[in-house]
Amino acid sequence: xxxxxxxxxxxxxxxxxxxxxxxxxxxxxxxxxxxxxxxxxxxxxxxxxxxxxxxxxxxxxxxxxxxxxxxxxxxxxxxxxxxxxxxxxxxxxxxxxxxxxxxxxxxxxxxxxxxxxxxxxxxxxxxxxxxxxxxxxxxxxxxxxxxxxxxxxxxxxxxxxxxxxxxxxxxxxxxxxxxxxxxxxxxxxxxxxxxxxxxxxxxxxxxxxxxxxxxxxxxxxxxxxxxxxxxxxxxxxxxxxxxxxxxxxxxxxxxxxxxxxxxxxxxxxxxxxxxxxxxxxxxxxxxxxxxxxxxxxxxxxxxxxxxxxxxxxxxxxxxxxxxxxxxxxxxxxxxxxxxxxxxxxxxxxxxxxxxxxxxxxxxxxxxxxxxxxxxxxxxxxxxxxxxxxxxxxxxxxxxxxxxxxxxxxxxxxxxxxxxxxxx
Amino acid sequence: xxxxxxxxxxxxxxxxxxxxxxxxxxxxxxxxxxxxxxxxxxxxxxxxxxxxxxxxxxxxxxxxxxxxxxxxxxxxxxxxxxxxxxxxxxxxxxxxxxxxxxxxxxxxxxxxxxxxxxxxxxxxxxxxxxxxxxxxxxxxxxxxxxxxx
Numbered sequence: 001x002x003x004x005x006x007x008x009x010x011x012x013x014x015x016x017x018x019x020x021x022x023x024x025x026x027x028x029x030x031x032x033x034x035x036x037x038x039x040x041x042x043x044x045x046x047x048x049x050x051x052x053x054x055x056x057x058x059x060x061x062x063x064x065x066x067x068x069x070x071x072x073x074x075x076x077x078x079x080x081x082x083x084x085x086x087x088x089x090x091x092x093x094x095x096x097x098x099x100x101x102x103x104x105x106x107x108x109x110x111x112x113x114x115x116x117x118x119x120x121x122x123x124x125x126x127x128x129x130x131x132x133x134x135x136x137x138x139x140x141x142x143x144x145x146x147x148x149x150x151x152x153x154x155x156x157x158x159x160x161x162x163x164x165x166x167x168x169x170x171x172x173x174x175x176x177x178x179x180x181x182x183x184x185x186x187x188x189x190x191x192x193x194x195x196x197x198x199x200x201x202x203x204x205x206x207x208x209x210x211x212x213x214x215x216x217x218x219x220x221x222x223x224x225x226x227x228x229x230x231x232x233x234x235x236x237x238x239x240x241x242x243x244x245x246x247x248x249x250x251x252x253x254x255x256x257x258x259x260x261x262x263x264x265x266x267x268x269x270x271x272x273x274x275x276x277x278x279x280x281x282x283x284x285x286x287x288x289x290x291x292x293x294x295x296x297x298x299x300x301x302x303x304x305x306x307x308x309x310x311x312x313x314x315x316x317x318x319x320x321x322x323x324x325x326x327x328x329x330x331x332x333x334x335x336x337x338x339x340x341x342x343x344x345x346x347x348x349x350x351x352x353x354x355x356x357x358x359x360x361x362x363x364x365x366x367x368x369x370x371x372x373x374x375x376x377x378x379x380x381x382x383x384x385x386x387x388x389x390x391x392x393x394x395x396x397x398x399x400x401x402x403x404x405x406x407x408x409x410x411x412x413x414x415x416x417x418x419x420x421x422x423x
Numbered sequence: 424x425x426x427x428x429x430x431x432x433x434x435x436x437x438x439x440x441x442x443x444x445x446x447x448x449x450x451x452x453x454x455x456x457x458x459x460x461x462x463x464x465x466x467x468x469x470x471x472x473x474x475x476x477x478x479x480x481x482x483x484x485x486x487x488x489x490x491x492x493x494x495x496x497x498x499x500x501x502x503x504x505x506x507x508x509x510x511x512x513x514x515x516x517x518x519x520x521x522x523x524x525x526x527x528x529x530x531x532x533x534x535x536x537x538x539x540x541x542x543x544x545x546x547x548x549x550x551x552x553x554x555x556x557x558x559x560x561x562x563x564x565x566x567x568x569x570x571x572x
Contacts, residue, residue: 032528148499165525168502252496
């Protein structure tokens with residue numbers, strides 16, 4: 001790989017051991033990809049935490065050791081300096097205030113907080129959400145980023161027109177210390193053009209519609225670049241957040257175009273940019289039903305747990321749930337957790353939404369989600385959720401069975417304790 | 424790939440050339456899937472089993488095997504989970520895959536096991552679960568010995 005003089009200095013250790021180990025990882029990674037060079041980045045979103053039981057032994061050696069092994073793939077323990085790139089922490093396993101509701105032991109919550117002190121003092125912003133673009137990290141078109149979190153990556157590329165690959169814990173750890181990431185994949189303009197045409201034959205409008213469309217597409221086209229045409233209504237942040245998260249769960253979609261809506265495609269022609277159309281996917285009633293059936297693995301209609309807020313809810317989604325619950329009570333057999341970024345939770349508290357949800361018997365959680373934490377209310381066997389992503393991952397990770405449906409269906413299930421949702 | 428569709432006789436040796444992703448040399452029994460694999464949410468990092476619902480390998484472990492698969496999908500926790508599988512001694516001995524992505528490149532790098540891609544024939548057509556496979560990534564060579572069926 002071709003390195004600049006400054007990159008060579010970092011590689012050779014002129015700027016300290018941490019940067020040398022970071023460059024070593026970036027070069028190994030770049031060579032594996034077949035990248036010719038690195039690109040400068042000043043926007044990193046990664047996994048800077050020590051929140052799982054499996055890292056307890058590593059934590060005993062100190063947080064320099066945690067960062068060295070898990071964020072740099074370095075067996076040599078290096079002293080971690082301040083980050084050079086603007087860097088933020090994504091979602092974590094523990095709610096810093098409500099870990100007892102999650103059923104997390106106090107010592108693990110304490111471990112996360114000590115970790116955050118360390119990472120925070122190096123300049124890593126503790127957003128603690130899978131949706132940094134909801135709390136102030138909104139990259140501009142063309143900005144080179146190094147982001148993790150598949151649902152955030154697809155949003156960053158497609159909706160914002162910034163450029164990132166799906167990075168990992170180690171590459172973001174190295175990028176934060178060097179301000180560099182391999183110049184490959186979605187950093188290169190030619191790789192961002194559409195590959196598959198999607199013809200939508202039914203109305204796609206609400207959050208559930210967009211989730212189903214994303215889940216279907218991901219499975220069919222894997223990590224290619226779809227270009228949407230047909231009968232969709234104008235989407236919003238919330239809908240595209242769900243759409244991208246679903247497509248990045250059933251498949252590996254990291255980029256899509258919606259002509260006249262997303263920033264790199266004013267027209268279908270511009271979306272393909274001269275690329276041949278490699279495939280056409282039709283999405284109609286039958287395909288919608290297939291996605292729905294693939295997502296709904298439960299048969300038991302008594303619901304133990306209703307999970308809302310994956311990806312983390314916007315404040316408007318929290319309000320919608322609060323209004324649907326206003327003056328009502330959740331079934332004594334069912335628990336309801338609503339997940340929103342910590343910064344938005346502040347607004348929910350201030351507005352009284354948190355109180356409305358809690359008065360009904362629900363919980364408002366931040367920093368985490370059940371799929372990441374692997375913690376749900378004790379004894380949960382059947383889950384209902386409005387998130388295709390959570391319905392995809394929770395059964396695999398925790399062995400529960402899941403119902404997927406609209407926000408309204410989920411709130412009704414929480415109140416009655418029974419699943420009555422449907423297409 | 425119809426030229427390799429006929430079942431090869433037990434003991435038949437096939438040599439394929441490809442591109443090194445991570446250097447090194449390792450051999451072992453192949454575990455082959457036509458489904459892409461998720462890291463976070465797709466594998467159990469403690470024992471190397473695939474846990475995804477509706478996955479061809481669900482319940483089977485790649486620990487100490489030569490993992491042959493189309494590529495990576497899903498969460499960006501891919502590398503972190505294969506990284507932890509290595510720390511737990513549950514990682515594959517080598518990897519052979521078709522489609523290059525950042526998830527698999529970084530995941531292969533932090534697994535510290537030989538890895539190869541861009542083989543001259545589709546490894547999913549040539550290699551079957553149970554075949555003995557030697558991955559000499561330093562020299563860009565995969566050697567397959569067909570097992571008895």
